[in-house]
Amino acid sequence: MQNRMAKRLQKDLEQMQKTYVDQFIVKMPNNDIKHWIVGFEGAKGTLYQGEKFELQFKFSNDYVAPIESPEVIFIGKPPEHEHIYSNGFICLSILFDEWSAALTVSSICLSIQSMLSSATKKMKPPNDAEFVKRSAGRGPKSFLWSYHDEKC
């Protein structure tokens, strides 16, 4: 089982390096295939143009062929966006309830990038401070998320 997961992630990485080589930069600290850091830039012509962001992917042991969703957060300085908390947590339905086995790392990155691109103004989530305080020491997958915005 462990082997199958590594194989699938390897294929994912190959695809990412083949198709999106100049868009996303993949790093693997400690050479662990279960821990990725993907760097990307805000798309041109949007509010986040030229800003650099880093996403952290953590794959649980249940990611035996992607049945279970990975844990995705922003590390470093997260972008100011209505659905992104300042501790890096992202309110995006495909990361939690609407996860599908056919999603890949590159498709997650693309959706996050397009979520940033479609923003019309930079603002923090309304309950940011309270949420950050509440979520200290917990992973994003331990929350029940509700999605207010139908567009993303």
Place this chain on the structure above:
Amino acid sequence: MFPFISNIFRSDLPLFIFDDIFVPGPGMRVGVPRPPYTNQQYKDQVPKPPNLQKMQSVKKSLGDYSETQGQYWCILGDMSFEKGDYTKAIQYYDRAIQLTDGTESSFFRSRGLAYKKMGNLDQAYKDAIMAIELDDKNIKAHLLCGQVLAERGKKQENTHEIETAIHRLTKARTLCAGQKKQYYEDELSKYIYRAKKLLWYKNKELEDQKKRQAINNYTQYLQQRGDLNEEQRKNELNAFINSIGNPDQKQNYDIPSYLICKITFEMMENPVVTDAGQTYERDMLIEAIQKNGPVDPCTRQPISGEFYPNHNIKQATQDFLLNNPWAFEFQQGENYDDIEF
């Protein structure tokens, strides 16, 4: 006849009402009991077959035999084998073979397997051949012989042994049907595909070697010719390389995307099609539905949880593998030494 007459032949209507009026002719399907088509056979198929590697001869307890019987020692050997103590297992099997005067095929096969695990391929080959000579219908002996030959063939300069290995493995698979052991067939097919892949890699390597040799020779020949200048030599050499194919050129390993499961990113063994018209690997789709509910993983369309085997894709996969043996269990940048047998 009336346009609605076909309704009368529906199997759920009591037919005896019309018995004296209609006499069903040949070719008319009347009241034939037909089982409703269900997916049951694909949902929970036959229980998983025992693993061929671990499967030893029929499990019986030690108490059934006395110490003067070969089976007694064979069971002891199997127990050591499972623990991973192959030296001891071989000693037990030796004893078993002695007691039966070397007439029992399965003991030889067991000892051969232990030798193979220890890396002693020549001894393993001898035992496998012995087992086949004693019992021509021993599936596992044929399998062992094929595995050992393929393993040995990796290091050889020619492809004879790998070809024989494919022959042996195919023989093992054909024997399955006759002995009602069809559940081995899938696993044996896997080994056959691996052996064919190995053969392809080996052939390619040998061909490349020959090409390099030829290019070397030609370069030397061109150097000796005095009537050419540097430019002409270069052109001649390039023309020659083009005509035989460049061995250093990167092979293009591309599997068409329609043969690849969107969940596993690999070629499909049991492709099934969902209500949404998408095709996936069966086991993975079941797992995905269990986790995420009855939704198509690609289109998010709700599906009924029933799916049907996609025979066309299966056929296409087999056809593709016939011409491209490397595609089986393919990984970028792999080496043929890593193929497991």
